[in-house]
Amino acid sequence: METSGALRRWFEERFDFAPLREFLDHKVVPVHSATPLYYLGGITLFLFFIQVSTGLLLLLYYRPTPDEAFESVKYITTRVPFGWLIRSIHSWSANLMVFTAFLHMFSTYFLRAYRKPRELTWMTGVVLLGLLLCFGFSGYLLPWNTLAFFATKVGTEVAGSMPGIGHYLLLVLRGGEEVTGATLTRFFAFHVAILPAALLVFLGLHLLLIQQLGMSMPLKVERELEQQGEKPRVLRFFPNFFLRELMAWYAGLAVLGVLAALYPWDLGTRADPFASAPAGIRPEWYFLAQFQTLKMIPGSVLGLNGELLGVFAFTAAGLFWFVVPLLDRPSRESRYSIVFPAIGVFAVAYLVTFSILGYVK
Amino acid sequence: MCARAASQVPGNPEKRAGNGGSGNGPPSPERRRLATALLGTGLISTIVAFLYPVARYLMPVMQEESMTAVTAAKVSELKLNSGRIFKFGSRPGLLVRTSGGTWKAFLAVCPHLNCTVQYRSETQQIWCACHNGTFDLNGQVISGPPPKPLEEFEVNVRGDEVIVSRSRRA
Numbered sequence: 245m246e247t248s249g250a251l252r253r254w255f256e257e258r259f260d261f262a263p264l265r266e267f268l269d270h271k272v273v274p275v276h277s278a279t280p281l282y283y284l285g286g287i288t289l290f291l292f293f294i295q296v297s298t299g300l301l302l303l304l305y306y307r308p309t310p311d312e313a314f315e316s317v318k319y320i321t322t323r324v325p326f327g328w329l330i331r332s333i334h335s336w337s338a339n340l341m342v343f344t345a346f347l348h349m350f351s352t353y354f355l356r357a358y359r360k361p362r363e364l365t366w367m368t369g370v371v372l373l374g375l376l377l378c379f380g381f382s383g384y385l386l387p388w389n390t391l392a393f394f395a396t397k398v399g400t401e402v403a404g405s406m407p408g409i410g411h412y413l414l415l416v417l418r419g420g421e422e423v424t425g426a427t428l429t430r431f432f433a434f435h436v437a438i439l440p441a442a443l444l445v446f447l448g449l450h451l452l453l454i455q456q457l458g459m460s461m462p463l464k465v466e467r468e469l470e471q472q473g474e475k476p477r478v479l480r481f482f483p484n485f486f487l488r489e490l491m492a493w494y495a496g497l498a499v500l501g502v503l504a505a506l507y508p509w510d511l512g513t514r515a516d517p518f519a520s521a522p523a524g525i526r527p528e529w530y531f532l533a534q535f536q537t538l539k540m541i542p543g544s545v546l547g548l549n550g551e552l553l554g555v556f557a558f559t560a561a562g563l564f565w566f567v568v569p570l571l572d573r574p575s576r577e578s579r580y581s582i583v584f585p586a587i588g589v590f591a592v593a594y595l596v597t598f599s600i601l602g603y604v605k
Numbered sequence: 606m607c608a609r610a611a612s613q614v615p616g617n618p619e620k621r622a623g624n625g626g627s628g629n630g631p632p633s634p635e636r637r638r639l640a641t642a643l644l645g646t647g648l649i650s651t652i653v654a655f656l657y658p659v660a661r662y663l664m665p666v667m668q669e670e671s672m673t674a675v676t677a678a679k680v681s682e683l684k685l686n687s688g689r690i691f692k693f694g695s696r697p698g699l700l701v702r703t704s705g706g707t708w709k710a711f712l713a714v715c716p717h718l719n720c721t722v723q724y725r726s727e728t729q730q731i732w733c734a735c736h737n738g739t740f741d742l743n744g745q746v747i748s749g750p751p752p753k754p755l756e757e758f759e760v761n762v763r764g765d766e767v768i769v770s771r772s773r774r775a
Binding site: 301304323324325326327329330494497 | 658661666
């Protein structure tokens with residue numbers, strides 16, 4: 245006890261912890277029926293930590309060349325002690341992270357937590373989700389298996405059909421006209437260096453904004469409290485909320501452990517650029533809705549290229565989603581409106597329906 | 606950390622009364638100690654459960670060195686009083702043809718700090734350039750920091766081929 249006290253004093257004489265302690269003493273989390281939704285962002289962050297640590301471990305054995313990539317992943321899963329577990333955790337955690345990020349985003353959306361003054365928190369969050377999807381897309385190719393190879397071909401082709409910059413984008417992504425070893429090198433660089441650097445910046449901003457602005461309260465609860473003239477019920481962030489969040493992380497870890505151990509991630513067969521695409525090629529589940537939409541759009545709609553129209557619609561929807569806090573004027577003025585929740589319900593219904601269609605068809 | 610954090614919050618954690626907790630003041634020290642012990646045990650078990658697979662994963666898979674014999678050179682390739690490096694499995698070997706015409710072979714790895722040694726015809730010794738260690742043609746240390754002799758191989762000449770194998774003495 246005395247040693248820890250002396251150690252604390254030693255540090256305190258060299259670094260002023262008072263502002264941090266002051267901040268933690270005053271940081272609170274509102275308590276209401278939707279409080280559990282606050283855990284979703286934290287769980288996503290926790291899964292991101294898992295991704296970083298397992299990713300670093302995989303880097304010790306992975307070799308990013310077309311001749312060695314598949315073999316090195318096979319080596320990890322069959323020869324290295326616990327290699328199968330590390331890889332399985334990395335793959336499962338990536339999927340769970342995208343899932344919890346979506347849940348976090350929609351809970352934020354439906355609670356209208358993006359309203360003034362939290363527009364920038366929302367926007368950095370949308371960028372973060374985009375980066376997570378890029379992580380998923382780039383990481384999918386790295387084992388250099390058949391499924392990943394064709395999914396990358398299709399995915400980069402879709403990006404290549406964007407008006408204007410499409411062909412340039414395709415060349416930049418693939419490192420040439422075709423998906424080759426150059427693509428693998430690039431995707432590896434995106435996955436382990438460029439995307440992490442970008443993510444760190446936006447994650448830093450996102451967390452900073454959350455600390456500065458505090459947790460948002462649902463519009464309904466805020467109005468009720470105002471009408472009753474009451475102060476909101478709050479929970480101290482540290483240690484009360486933090487320890488509860490820790491328990492949520494523990495639960496997340498248990499789910500992850502069970503999935504990774506009982507359902508090890510499949511490696512598939514080695515990619516052959518000169519083989520025909522096998523039946524049942526489809527992307528990761530979080531791209532299924534877009535994949536299915538592009539499949540269902542006819543080649544030509546009112547004289548316009550169907551695929552182009554689809555890509556244009558996705559881009560427009562993404563932009564709309566990014567600026568939604570600026571468009572949702574009623575919630576900015578603390579008024580309730582049916583329009584934006586309805587748009588949210590439509591978005592969820594579309595994503596769920598088309599993902600299921602993409603999965604079963 | 607959990608234990609310390611928990612001890613800072615006696616009783617009801619919420620600022621406004623009436624939600625959760627025992628409702629009868631702070632818990633007894635025995636209950637607090639039990640909770641701390643349970644939390645601590647859980648945390649330590651989790652950390653161990655994580656560190657063990659990671660520690661095992663970090664250890665590279667050792668490849669069995671199956672190399673027993675190798676053709677190091679052709680007789681015609683080496684003049685008297687000269688030496689050359691050859692591959693012995695994944696490690697370098699040193700083949701020497703002495704001025705008297707005898708063949709000598711060693712593992713060319715200096716026992717000091719793993720540098721690859723070389724034959725110097727002017728001194729007729731084996732020399733390590735990294736820390737100036739010298740060995741005689743039996744692999745014994747003459748000078749410098751190497752703590753033990755070089756590992757010697759067995760050499761057999763079959764026709765024009767010089768076959769080097771792991772010495773039965775080693």
